[in-house]
Amino acid sequence: MVRGPGTVVEHIGSTAVPGLCSKPVLDILLGVETLRNVEAAIPTLIEAGFVYRPESESQIPDRRYFIKPVASLPHLHLHAVIVGSKLWDQHSHFRDRLRDDDALRQDYAALKKHLSIIHAGDKVAYTEAKAPFICQVLTSCPANVTSTEKGAGSSLTSCSR
Secondary structure: OOOOOOOEEEEEOHHHOOOOOOOOEEEEEEEEOOHHHHHHOHHHHHHOOOEEOHHHHHOOOOOEEEEEOOOOOOEEEEEEEEOOOHHHHHHHHHHHHHHHOHHHHHHHHHHHHHHHHHOOOOHHHHHHHHHHHHHHHHOOOOHHHHOOOOOOOOHHHOOOO
């Protein structure tokens, strides 16, 4: 797989937050020194059962995205980004805020449940509808990570400032 100095793996997403409702998806944040490291490992990741989703790069160019479809749940989503980058910091900050703040976690859970009913079967609309909440939480990030790119596919990159 992807190995080397500066490679860090973090569990992110709703399943990384105890007590938060979630889909049966494990989101893994793979932090690397350079995206070239990940690109060089694409054949190995594919051999390990991951599906590379290069089309997501048009929305989020600083991420390499893979899914691992499995017969049983949970599914695995691998988000490869540069350690210490804006995307790395946003994902980590959002997860940590939800872990540390019971009221915030409950508010997010209520929103997710509500949106899952309104947008049942429309993952894009569901993700986009979560973006304002996520952007609000990210306003408490250090200054270097609050500015984000516009792009569908990840609520963390849908904030425009």
